[in-house]
Amino acid sequence: MDIRNIKTFQTIIRLGSFQRAAEELQYGQSTVTMHIQKLESDLGVKLLERGKKLTLTEAGRLFHHNADLLLKDYDFLQTSMDELLKGDAGVIRLGVMEPTASYRLPQLLGPFLRQHPKVKISIHIGNTTVLGQMLYEGSIDMAICSTPPSGLDHTFEPLFIETLALLLPEAHPLASKSSIQLRDLQHEHLLITNVQCPYRQKLEHALLERGGSPYSGMEIGNMAALKYYVQAQFGIAVVPVITATPSPQGTVLKPIDDLDSGLVTGLLRKMNGSAFSVATENLINIFRTELRSSTFTSS
Incomplete structure (x- = not known):
């Protein structure tokens, strides 16, 4: 079914004649007649009895009752597509x-x-x-x-590059050092995220290449929670700087000189x-x- 034919049918019913519908829709009367013929052909039923006065058939009454809902859905869909194309x-x-x-x-x-x-x-x-x-x-x-x-x-x-730094309690011996290297983390108790976390993977590779072993770790699944465990003095953690700025009370955030970029x-x-x-x-x-x-x- 062509949506134009449905609109033509509803306009005819609202205005009461083919001629008035043609004038409002700015069609020729023959076009309006063709729309109704095509609509009836598509549906396989007769919708209008033509005479001195237009009369809806039973099928026409049912179609007229439901066609407004269809047109409203179509208009909503058309508006949605227009908004999608415009980025709205x-x-x-x-x-x-x-x-x-x-x-x-x-x-x-x-x-x-x-x-x-x-x-x-x-x-x-x-x-x-x-x-x-x-x-x-x-x-x-x-x-x-x-x-x-x-x-x-x-x-x-x-x-962008997510910069990393070492978060540690203020009383930790490394907090007073002017320069921290990866090797300084040997034998320290590190708070780390899960094994699939790219931040942990980067840290572990850097420790193996430049810091050496051993070190011990406590796994904490949520990165946002690391700073609170450092604050509670469970250990130290290498964290994205953005997550610990400003650093929690009682903690210090310090760069690691040989931990490249981020x-x-x-x-x-x-x-x-x-x-x-x-x-x-x-x-x-x-x-x-x-x-x-x-x-x-x-x-």
Whole structure:
């Protein structure tokens, strides 16, 4: 069924004649007649009895009663598609790694959603491995995470470097040192995240290469909780600087001189994925503008 034919039928019923409907719709009367004939042909029933006065058949009464709902749904769908094309509506499924999810994303999404109130965003928080798998399965459209282990199925666009530092209690012997090296962490009790966390992986590789062994660790699954365990003097932790600034009372945040740069964080997308909506592209541009560090280098 052509939606124009349905609109023509409803207009005829509202105005009471083919001629008045043709004048309002700015069609020729023959066009209006053709619309009704085509509609009746598509439905396989007669809708109107033509005579001195138009009369609805039983099928016509049923169709007329339900056609307004169909037209309203069509108009809503058309409006939604127009808004999608303009970037005013849509659904964005975003995967995000901590600490970006808690410390950076809310400040970026707030202004965006105020400007695009009809855009819906679903946020999935996980590590790079989990988010990469979700992207591969099509559960999310893109992710903000660390560099993935493989780039065969995805493209990765670096945006910024998450700087790391050592958080320790004020009374800890290392707190008074003017310079801290990775080897200083030997025999220390480190508070670490789970084995899939890219921050832990970076730290462990750096310790093996430059700090040596042994060291002991206590695993804490939530990165945001590390600073509170340091504050309670369960040990020391290498944390993203943003999560411990300002540092909790009774703790000190100090750089590790030979822990290179930090963790590269960026935008992960499917290599051959479908084109993004205008709203998604607008959000990506905000990420590029607000997250990209002017000091980032590929080295």
